[in-house]
Amino acid sequence: MDATATKLDRLHIAVVEDDREIAVLISSILTTEGHSVTRASRAAQIERLLGEQHVDLLLLDRMLPDGDGLELCRRLRASPRTARLPVIIISALGSEMQRVGGLDGGADDYLVKPFAPEELLARIRAVLRRARGPGEAARHDVIFITEGLRFEPRRRALHGPDGARIMLTTTEIALLGLFLQHPQAVLTRDHIAASLHGRQLPALDRTIDVAVSRLRRKIERDGQRYIETVRNSGYVFAAPVQTIEAG
């Protein structure tokens, strides 16, 4: 996991933000961390930049002078060149509907203003971990279907066999996503910890086991077993998983 950590160190991050001072402040936070930053205040500028240079991550304001940041995000997702570019929307609009709309528009994360610098950096790390994570199948634009369960990573929504929404904690969402990307594969506790928390956990730490047992309680009914425990090793999602493109 050290390799991933060093890889995160030098990034080219593009910041699209029409408020000059906020853009400058964000840039200084990122450059202090050792990243290189390109600033843009308009959608047109950033589209030109993305055509010319390699960008590792895009921080996108939702309200831009020349259009909706969400529209830009959709355009980026539609173009093969930028379809996999990690995008974090940064917006003053923070309602549940607006967040869901942002994630539906293809953003990897949605950060509501105002935010602390540490929070921004943590979100960037989490998004890049997902994008470059093991298996690299951490795509958002898919729907997983297994045993009547329907999981939409993009909306962070799980629906049960009866069509009812099942609520999950942030950890459970990440855990379920990891299982569904790797069905029938044994995932060690270390592997799960690295994917979820970006770090190793102490040998006797029960965090992963607690999270798995909570997830089991929510998705397994009538004595069915989807997640099997592999002794002294980890867990395996045993049920067959179907992956379809989100419409």
Add this chain to the structure above:
Amino acid sequence: MLRSIFATTARQVAFVVGIATISSNLLVLSVWIALAPGSVLPGSVRALVAEVVAVTETLRALPPEYQPAMIAAVAQSMQWHIAPLGAEEPAGRADHVLNRALRERVKERGLSIAHAVMAPDGSSRHGVVISLRPADSPALSVSIGAERMRDVIPSMLLPPATIGLLLGVPLLLVLLWMASRITRPLARLADAAGGVSAAGHGLRLPEGGTSEVRALARAINGLLERLRHDVAERSRILAGISHDLRTPLTRLRLRVEGMQEQDLRQSLRADLHRMESIITASLTLLEAELREEPHEPLDIASLAQTVCDEHADAGHDASYHGPAHLVLRAQPGALQRALTNLVDNACKHAGAARVSITEAPGQVSILVEDDGPGIAPTDLPLVTEAFRRGDASSAGSGLGLAIATSVARAHGGRLELHNRAAGGLCATLHLPRLDAA
């Protein structure tokens, strides 16, 4: 019982029209019978009786030596068998309708003939035997065969009074159908209006049907239009406030990080954090009032579990005891926000929260109990109002309970707060079960 039968306007209309129709028919019928008693008999019955009387009269008028020839001719051409009759009546069931017609005909002609109509087979359709006893000549019987009787509409068609009432049943069914057609636009309108809050914006009711229904639909559409306009304006204001307050706040927040003085930075951070949470809570309250989030089937047990787990992960003592699954139509995000606020309060004031779910017919309740100090009884009605706080010095926006109340109302339910007998507070979200399933 009666109330449920006449629960719909359609049935009431059908009933009124039915009663009016039947009673007016009965009135016409009684007037008719009073003015022309004979005319209520079926025409075919009267025709047969007239023939019988005419043949009999002709026969009696003939000299006796010609009578056998006429009897033979009648038997030949009409298949009527005329024979002399003894003292006793022929066997069989008396046909009252034919008897009555005969009596009226004899009276009309001013004759003096005693008579009886019998159906030997029990049914007049299979043939009748008519006995005629003129005062001045020998008695005779006229047997009429099944062939002729087939043309006579059977006596059943002038039925006893009970069967006459049965005729009203199909009439009532037709009326019921017609009345339900007349009131159907109203029912459709009610359905459409009921679906408005769930379907959200852009919905218009169909302006069809009778003029009253059209006027009602137009009025509701006008109301919806104004409502939509207000909602759109509130959304715009909300977005404006969000942007205009949060943008400078973001600048401040980021600038503070660059400050050198440790103490000042700390206190500014705390103030900013407080402003931020008040703005977020205010906006959340306005959003809850806008009710934009769509309702969907939600496993509220998983919601309660999730809220408790998130608090437990953050180091609080929050636990859920209740069913593993329970599905209700709800706004997942809003309900999670409401429950989070209640559990937050319990953790903040009592250090621990116990969440449970109870079911009653038509209602589900989510309870959040704690062992804290509770709320002074005089403050209980006030704490759910925005910007009111039981304890003025406590941290927090003071909007948590107002948001929970608004969310409960958006679900057609309510938030109830009461001090537990054993000490501590119990906050209950009562949510109606709209889906019968």
